[in-house]
Amino acid sequence: MEEFLRKPEIRRITRDVPPAHYIFSIESFSLLVDTGVEKYESHAFDVQNYKCGNKKSNGEGFISLYLQIEDTQYFPRTWEVNVNFRFFILDQIRDKYLTIEESDGVIKRYYQMKTEWGIAQLLSLDHFNETSNGYLVDDCCSFGVEVFVIKQTGKLERLSMMKQPPNNTITFQLQNYSVPFYERYTSDVQTIGDSKWELIVYPRGIGTAKNIALSVFLGLVEAQKLPPKGKVYAKYKFRVRDSFNSINTREFTDSAWFTASAIGFGSRHFISLRDLHDRSKGYIVNDTLIVEADIIIVSNVKLFL
Template identity: 40%
Template sequence: MENQNIGVTRSKRDLPPAHFSLKIQTYSLLPKTEVEKYDSGVFEAGGHKWRLSIHPNETEEGIGYISLYLAIAETDTYPEGWEVYADYKLFVLDHLQKKYLTVQDFDMKRFHKDKTEWGFAKLLTLEAFKNSSNGYLVDDCCEFGAEVFVYSRNKEWESLAMVKEPSDGTFRYEMENFSAKAQPSYYSKVFTVGERNWKLRVWPKGNAAQRDKAISIYLNLDDWKSLPPKRALYAKYKLRILDQVSGKHEQTTGSHWFSSSSSEWGYPIFNYDVG
């Protein structure tokens, strides 16, 4: 591998360009037309339309070059302020070695309204290109190519934030006339801890599996629908039944990853002493 200039790499490979190839026959007639450049037909890569632009006779300080550029095409329907980021490689076939000279920038390029093409002004000197021993121009035929890999911003992401001891971490649910409760279960009002909404669910006489055997208590993530798909929320908690006489509270500590498929967690048998 050799550097043509800073930020540009050159190498040769066996594989042909993945997205587009342009074969030119009787190449010597192209400069004679005195056109400044030749634009290829449109090809598609990464959800966008592109074309190659060949400048057959660029000159700098008396030295002639072939310039090759990648241009984004058909952007008339793009929204105001559009921009497309892409990595690209441009190619020239070495017919003798059956390999492709591959020229690539180190940096990803931003295509936008005021900059619709990027490439290499000094792809090859005309002397090197026309020297048949190099294999780029054989029997007056040559081949160029392109690969384009578009950077998409539609990536998935997630954020993990841990709150050690939220300041609003305590909630008290008072149930009056407890022994007369007739419904199977009761929800507390919604309360907020750690920027999430919760509620308690109490089964006074036990849930279905523990009917008339125990009190069942669960912690419920009330706003589980606001969780991103396939995401979970970890919570460590204490559930407690207060002893209003002696202060010997019945308490259980637990933890759980709450999610859309597991928004409620607790204990079907919280306390055997139901009175």
């Protein structure tokens, strides 16, 4: 319980870039202190359609900074705004900003009963007043804040990996194999998962397998419709059955990510033409070649934008 309730640690680092959302500069800081004011509130500023205010105070020997949300009277009755923020103090000597935030990046919830959050012990007054540190130079200083509103956009991308999807076998049948008319054949398009697929067959091979082996590929149809950086995974298995002896059935298993520029994968040397044409084996029966492809695993992506 003590670990759960402990105060978050404060992280302090320096950077060159000024705060993105608001800078509050003070000239004649000592005169402001002499007025006896315990806190000073900056003008409101807009961040992602919300009005915020920066509040500085001196608390028990420390500079304190708070971030307050403004104009809440115009919000719905059950309003809520979740925010992550960090404060800044300018080191005028080294031209760098001391960045101060809670080290665990806690998201602060603003609502009707809690309209401000901050850091009570941002920086000790002794450290702040020491001129060599650069925070108070010629009685001038600058503070700043960056505010990041955590706002749900409703956008969602869901990736699912489907094992053994329904109707996952593509079958290609080439009749009159001995007198092929085309170098390349494609099966009917089949939807498996959320994607359309086809089997691509080169009966006499392609490339280095030309006139040497049967070449078989799995193609992603309409790959050009994928969104930028979109891709589809498939683990697949090619098969040519030996109708005489199932022991001789040839299979090839592989997997790949298909993209708009990589639409087909497979095997150039799936089965040698010598074995394929061997009459003692039943790869070609009645001058008909049958090639099958099982998609074993396929990825599906749904976008909710």
